[in-house]
Amino acid sequence: MRRPRVIWISVVGLLLIAFAGSRILESAEPAHQLLTGQLWQTMSPDAKVAFVWGIGSLVEYERAQVGASSMGTKSFIPFLVKGLKGKSIDEVVRLIDTYYQAHPDQIQRPVLDVIFQAVVLPTLTVETEGGMAK
Incomplete structure (x- = not known):
């Protein structure tokens, strides 16, 4: 009974980390702007x-x-x-x-x-x- 719960928590945790990582990478992309x-x-x-x-x-x-x-x-x-x-x-x-x-x-x-x-x-x-x- 504990094993499915641990797997489920691990999957949710990995999804949250992946989502947060994608947001960080997205915000780190340089904006191509010229000096105006x-x-x-x-x-x-x-x-x-x-x-x-x-x-x-x-x-x-x-x-x-x-x-x-x-x-x-x-x-x-x-x-x-x-x-x-x-x-x-x-x-x-x-x-x-x-x-x-x-x-x-x-x-x-x-x-x-x-x-x-x-x-x-x-x-x-x-x-x-x-x-x-x-």
Whole structure:
């Protein structure tokens, strides 16, 4: 008589542990979110500089690894390389801040997209072949 009860309690216990474990794993999955203007506006100046510095480091790493040969790919890095060339980190931060101040309706727009809109695209021109160049 005790054996079926022990088995039943063990099964219920294992089900509870499995359910709790699945909830923990579910909550631990990273949410894929991009940094938007909403958080950007609350960040300290040092955090903003660190973010732009990270983007710049990524661009420099890609440029050093691939070089100009990546121009034929679908990578956005060559455009970042050209658009960020000669700009200081403080200037990029200022341009991002200015963009969000001028476009408060676009507060949910990702900061990386704003870097393209406010920093990169204004420095690029269309070539006769249809590609973008500085």
